[in-house]
Amino acid sequence: MYDVIVVGSGITGGWAAKEFCEKGFKTLVIERGRHIDHRGAEYTDMQAPWQIENRNKVPELFDEEGRYAMIERKGYFKNATKQFFIDDKEHPISYPKESPFKWIRGYQLGGRSLTWGRQSLRWGVKDFQANAKDGNGVPWPIGYEDLAPWYDYVESFIGVSANKDGLDTLPDGVFQKPWEMSCAEKFISENLKKAYSDRRLIIGRSANLTEPTKEQIELGRGQCQARAYCNRGCTFGGYFSSLSATLPAAERTGNLTVVTDSIVESVNYDDKLGKATGVTVIDAHTKEKRQYRAKVIFLCASALGTVQILLNSTSKSFPNGIANSSGVVGHYIMDHFSGVLANAEVPGFDDKFSIGRRPIATYIPNYRHEQKDGVDFVRGFGFQGTAQNRSNTGTTAKKVGIGAAVKEQSNQTGPWRFRAIMYGEMLPNYDNHARLHSTDKDQWGIPILHIDARIRDNERKMIKQAAKDIKEILTVGGCVDIQVNEFPESKPIFVGDRVHEMGGACMGEDPKSSVLNKWAQSHDVKNLFVTDGACMSSCATQNPSLTYMAITARAADYAAKQMKQGKL
Numbered sequence: 100m101y102d103v104i105v106v107g108s109g110i111t112g113g114w115a116a117k118e119f120c121e122k123g124f125k126t127l128v129i130e131r132g133r134h135i136d137h138r139g140a141e142y143t144d145m146q147a148p149w150q151i152e153n154r155n156k157v158p159e160l161f162d163e164e165g166r167y168a169m170i171e172r173k174g175y176f177k178n179a180t181k182q183f184f185i186d187d188k189e190h191p192i193s194y195p196k197e198s199p200f201k202w203i204r205g206y207q208l209g210g211r212s213l214t215w216g217r218q219s220l221r222w223g224v225k226d227f228q229a230n231a232k233d234g235n236g237v238p239w240p241i242g243y244e245d246l247a248p249w250y251d252y253v254e255s256f257i258g259v260s261a262n263k264d265g266l267d268t269l270p271d272g273v274f275q276k277p278w279e280m281s282c283a284e285k286f287i288s289e290n291l292k293k294a295y296s297d298r299r300l301i302i303g304r305s306a307n308l309t310e311p312t313k314e315q316i317e318l319g320r321g322q323c324q325a326r327a328y329c330n331r332g333c334t335f336g337g338y339f340s341s342l343s344a345t346l347p348a349a350e351r352t353g354n355l356t357v358v359t360d361s362i363v364e365s366v367n368y369d370d371k372l373g374k375a376t377g378v379t380v381i382d383a384h385t386k387e388k389r390q391y392r393a394k395v396i397f398l399c400a401s402a403l404g405t406v407q408i409l410l411n412s413t414s415k416s417f418p419n420g421i422a423n424s425s426g427v428v429g430h431y432i433m434d435h436f437s438g439v440l441a442n443a444e445v446p447g448f449d450d451k452f453s454i455g456r457r458p459i460a461t462y463i464p465n466y467r468h469e470q471k472d473g474v475d476f477v478r479g480f481g482f483q484g485t486a487q488n489r490s491n492t493g494t495t496a497k498k499v500g501i502g503a504a505v506k507e508q509s510n511q512t513g514p515w516r517f518r519a520i521m522y523g524e525m526l527p528n529y530d531n532h533a534r535l536h537s538t539d540k541d542q543w544g545i546p547i548l549h550i551d552a553r554i555r556d557n558e559r560k561m562i563k564q565a566a567k568d569i570k571e572i573l574t575v576g577g578c579v580d581i582q583v584n585e586f587p588e589s590k591p592i593f594v595g596d597r598v599h600e601m602g603g604a605c606m607g608e609d610p611k612s613s614v615l616n617k618w619a620q621s622h623d624v625k626n627l628f629v630t631d632g633a634c635m636s637s638c639a640t641q642n643p644s645l646t647y648m649a650i651t652a653r654a655a656d657y658a659a660k661q662m663k664q665g666k667l
Contacts, residue, residue, distance in 0.1 A: 101127040101356070102662070104378055104393040106363050106408065109210025110644050111631045111651045112399035113341030113349070118655035120349035124662070127356045127391055128346075129380060132206030134359040137342035142332030143179040151179050164188060169201045175214060175330045183207065183214050183330070193536050193549040200550040201595035202403055208359055210401070211598070212340040214330045217306040218459065218483070219259045220641035221250050223268045225468045230637050233477045236431055236527025237607040239636050240617035243270070249649035257339035257648070258315055260323075260459075261304035269464040269641070276309040277302050278457050283445035283486035283515040287576035294575045297466040303483070305459035306339040318347050327456035338458065360384060362543055365412040366396060366421050366627065375421070375627045381543045395626045395658055395667055399651070402632030403533055406603035407548050410535050422604070422621040427614050429534050431527040431602040432552040433638040434594045438562035438586040439521035441569045443578035445486055448515045452488055460485040463572070465524070465640040476560040478526065481640045482569060484519030517578060521565040522597065524640045526557050533603060552594045559588060599643055601635035619654040626667045630654050
């Protein structure tokens with residue numbers, strides 16, 4: 100028996116554990132994956148490129164029968180990082196043949212907080228208002244003003260290196276010293292600033308420490324070394340992860356218990372009490388079942404992982420899944436999407452080069468909250484990109500040749516090229532859904548998820564406009580030899596490819612059309628909370644992790660107060 104059970108140990112699970120443990124509650128964190136240690140044997144960040152087998156190329160056996168089909172095209176699926184991603188054959192999902200869904204997962208203590216992109220962006224006022232304004236999805240029950248103090252709180256703890264840009268669409272926060280843009284990026288940025296009032300190129304906002312605080316140092320974290328080995332695990336603790344920050348903070352209280360290799364099959368519900376009483380787990384190795392009990396349960400298993408648990412938690416009161424009286428659980432699945440890639444030469448800097456490997460790219464925030472000029476879609480998109488010259492487009496391990504020939508190539512500079520990728524906002528659509536498969540189960544006897552989520556007409560219109568916009572932006576930015584690759588309508592765009600899956604248990608005011616209230620608390624089951632990506636009612640254009648963390652900290656504070664008052 101615990102005060103709180105937290106399911107999942109990633110970005111949100113770590114935060115929930117930290118908050119409850121620091122408030123004095125005995126907290127159990129359940130992770131379905133294996134135990135790994137911060138700075139442990141699975142971290143490969145202290146290996147030089149030439150020390151990694153196969154020049155960091157993944158052996159062919161990992162491509163056999165599509166075992167890693169979901170992740171194989173991602174640049175960070177390398178020999179040094181493959182241990183942080185799951186085998187799709189061992190953990191299958193189902194989807195329509197015409198619209199595959201890429202569910203990229205990391206089952207280990209710390210989850211995907213070990214491999215996330217660290218882009219830490221606040222949402223703005225208009226992002227929370229969009230659903231109510233244009234009628235898509237369920238209106239948010241909270242606004243920016245509700246999360247602003249929690250953004251402050253989270254940023255102060257995790258450490259966000261960023262510039263104060265003064266943009267309404269991307270509010271400033273509590274920042275450490277920003278990373279510096281390259282000469283080519285500054286050139287583009289200054290040109291855009293002169294030409295536009297709404298389109299800005301800024302340095303990304305990264306959860307990499309540039310000026311560690313006393314609190315961060317006491318947790319064993321150190322300054323980012325600009326090595327760009329973040330997704331190998333960071334021995335220095337320079338970037339934020341559950342293993343480097345929140346779980347150590349929870350552990351030092353003496354209130355934390357962690358169990359790994361334990362797959363949550365369902366949330367247990369007492370029909371007479373009208374409460375969740377705990378969870379049933381399956382041992383990943385022995386496949387034996389056991390139960391844990393708690394007063395409060397926080398589901399932080401990732402958006403789709405949480406949806407699977409909710410739907411599989413049936414009882415007399417909830418035959419279609421716990422907390423699902425609305426029938427909305429599993430609906431409004433979203434992800435950011437791309438569809439436009441661009442690159443261009445930045446002239447005039449052939450004699451310049453950069454030192455170090457900055458851990459974050461640059462960013463063009465969404466400038467299309469208010470549509471004009473005959474644009475026939477709603478919401479908008481942004482771009483993430485970076486400029487590189489020949490000297491920093493890769494390590495010497497990737498150069499062709501031996502000895503002097505490699506050295507000569509490595510010393511060459513210019514020309515600089517800027518690359519940009521579109522990040523679009525996918526509309527919350529009820530028909531984009533995940534459900535339990537009617538017959539197929541995984542090796543633990545749990546029904547697998549069937550996911551049917553696809554981009555539609557509004558998103559396709561965004562892609563066409565984004566292709567036009569980025570060409571104009573790069574031209575105004577002073578670039579030449581501009582090449583824009585727009586995905587044709589005949590080319591499928593895989594939802595899930597951006598690894599920002601959201602929705603499935605959305606927040607809202609009305610219990611008939613939403614799953615959670617403004618505290619991310621179930622309308623139906625008051626001691627059940629969902630604070631991972633499943634709780635999102637829309638997806639905006641910004642990377643979502645910072646918002647997940649703020650929602651989790653806020654919800655944990657509310658739940659803790661309710662518990663102390665005897666209301667939960």
